[in-house]
Amino acid sequence: MSTPAQHERLAAEFGGRQVLDERDIARALTRIAHEIVERNKGADDLVVLGIPTRGVPLAHRFAACIADAEGVSVPAGSLDVTMYRDDLRLRPARALEHTDIPAGGVDGRVVVLVDDVLFSGRTIRAALTAVEDVGRPRAVRLAVLVDRGHRELPIRADHVGKNLPTSMRESVKVMLQEVDGRDAVVIAEEQP
Amino acid sequence: MKDHLLSAADLSRDDAILVLDTSAEMAQLTEGRSVKKLPTLRGRAVVNLFFEDSTRTRTSFELAAKRLSADVVNFSAKGSSVSKGESLKDTALTLEAMGADCVVVRHWASGAPHRLAYSGWIRSSVVNAGDGTHEHPTQAILDAYTLRKHLGSVDGRRITIVGDVLHSRVARSNVLLLATLGAEVTLVAPPTLLPVGVEHWPCQTSYDLDSVLVKADAVMMLRVQRERMNAAFFPSAREYSRRYGLDARRFALLPDDAVVLHPGPMNRGMEITAEVADSDRSVIVEQVTNGVYVRMAVLYLLLAGGRE
Numbered sequence: 216m217s218t219p220a221q222h223e224r225l226a227a228e229f230g231g232r233q234v235l236d237e238r239d240i241a242r243a244l245t246r247i248a249h250e251i252v253e254r255n256k257g258a259d260d261l262v263v264l265g266i267p268t269r270g271v272p273l274a275h276r277f278a279a280c281i282a283d284a285e286g287v288s289v290p291a292g293s294l295d296v297t298m299y300r301d302d303l304r305l306r307p308a309r310a311l312e313h314t315d316i317p318a319g320g321v322d323g324r325v326v327v328l329v330d331d332v333l334f335s336g337r338t339i340r341a342a343l344t345a346v347e348d349v350g351r352p353r354a355v356r357l358a359v360l361v362d363r364g365h366r367e368l369p370i371r372a373d374h375v376g377k378n379l380p381t382s383m384r385e386s387v388k389v390m391l392q393e394v395d396g397r398d399a400v401v402i403a404e405e406q407p
Numbered sequence: 408m409k410d411h412l413l414s415a416a417d418l419s420r421d422d423a424i425l426v427l428d429t430s431a432e433m434a435q436l437t438e439g440r441s442v443k444k445l446p447t448l449r450g451r452a453v454v455n456l457f458f459e460d461s462t463r464t465r466t467s468f469e470l471a472a473k474r475l476s477a478d479v480v481n482f483s484a485k486g487s488s489v490s491k492g493e494s495l496k497d498t499a500l501t502l503e504a505m506g507a508d509c510v511v512v513r514h515w516a517s518g519a520p521h522r523l524a525y526s527g528w529i530r531s532s533v534v535n536a537g538d539g540t541h542e543h544p545t546q547a548i549l550d551a552y553t554l555r556k557h558l559g560s561v562d563g564r565r566i567t568i569v570g571d572v573l574h575s576r577v578a579r580s581n582v583l584l585l586a587t588l589g590a591e592v593t594l595v596a597p598p599t600l601l602p603v604g605v606e607h608w609p610c611q612t613s614y615d616l617d618s619v620l621v622k623a624d625a626v627m628m629l630r631v632q633r634e635r636m637n638a639a640f641f642p643s644a645r646e647y648s649r650r651y652g653l654d655a656r657r658f659a660l661l662p663d664d665a666v667v668l669h670p671g672p673m674n675r676g677m678e679i680t681a682e683v684a685d686s687d688r689s690v691i692v693e694q695v696t697n698g699v700y701v702r703m704a705v706l707y708l709l710l711a712g713g714r715e
């Protein structure tokens with residue numbers, strides 16, 4: 216997850232190179248939704264939890280897509296990981312995002328964590344600890360729209376929309392209709 | 408937010424809303440969870456420095472800090488070196504030497520937390536947990552949180568605060584915070600129990616409770632502080648109770664959805680009757696629950712990040 220400041224700066228200049236458009240994103244999400252169900256041998260016991268900000272609308276899109284294909288409703292929610300981050304002391308305290316665990320909880324279910332960009336893996340590390348405090352799922356899987364590499368922890372995604380080789384100087388911005396008014400993935404050169 | 412929370416006036420409107428929103432998330436993160444603990448303040452030390460008796464505020468801060476995994480040291484004046492005559496400065500230097508990250512202080516002297524924060528004795532964050540007759544900001548935040556939960560928003564709502572405003576740090580902090588949040592606050596008290604200069608506070612005053620109650624969205628009853636009633640502020644407890652107490656008749660004057668608050672501890676039968684205190688529109692017990700969430704939010708916002 217890149218920081219809000221980076222998001223704002225990118226939105227302001229809006230330079231960069233678009234790597235995925237609306238239709239690419241839609242196709243990737245549909246494919247991942249089907250992969251999730253296939254891997255799980257059905258949609259039973261699935262709980263889809265998005266990591267704010269952009270993981271949350273993605274989680275709801277997956278849930279809707281699975282419901283469409285399988286005819287069962289899949290609980291979707293959000294999981295804020297701010298309180299579990301390892302870099303809290305590096306910046307002033309941040310506002311918390313909303314956490315919303317679906318009524319059935321996660322005990323004994325298969326939790327699919329959803330985020331927009333997988334980068335260092337630290338957000339996912341925090342999310343795994345956060346899930347542990349909510350309950351004990353049967354399994355936890357990870358679905359991301361973009362994997363940009365540069366992992367700092369031994370974490371990998373089960374479902375990836377697009378593998379995007381990047382350099383550390385670049386930043387990847389995912390824009391979603393629900394948050395940014397349109398769907399796109401853009402790579403931009405990081406400003407010094 | 409600033410490094411310390413000494414006064415409700417330290418909070419801008421944005422800060423106040425940030426603390427209230429964070430409190431709501433804290434409630435979400437702990438209510439109904441199998442593990443009611445967050446790792447956020449692991450390795451931080453919070454000292455509860457209490458020079459005055461308190462049960463709910465101290466335990467509330469203690470629980471809040473522990474839910475965030477901080478280490479908590481409780482220090483009360485009774486049974487400490489303070490009773491041997493140690494000064495505030497020496498106590499502070501001792502705490503600094505032990506490496507406290509945050510000092511939650513309650514003191515009988517108004518301004519003691521300010522002295523602690525800006526004297527250079529300690530580097531840690533200071534949270535005012537009540538100083539003399541001056542301020543009690545976290546109580547005001549938990550009151551605002553409770554009001555917001557029941558009224559939807561505090562902005563534009565009419566809040567009545569009744570009783571011993573003169574000695575009440577709760578009233579002062581509440582007036583400042585509620586005004587910041589856009590509420591219309593009316594203080595009701597006998598003239599002897601209104602402080603000098605109250606006309607400069609961002610609120611109205613009245614001596615007639617009945618006429619104010621009919622328009623109130625919420626009413627907050629203050630404790631009659633018997634320990635501070637050394638001058639003749641009112642003729643008798645009975646007369647005070649008749650004119651400024653919240654009984655069943657006055658309760659019936661309130662609009663149907665108005666709620667009743669009290670910072671506690673209550674003198675049942677004095678400022679509030681048992682019937683009203685135990686009614687379903689009394690949110691007094693809930694205030695205590697919310698106090699933990701609000702203090703978690705304050706400790707999180709003050710301590711979790713690096714200093715700017």
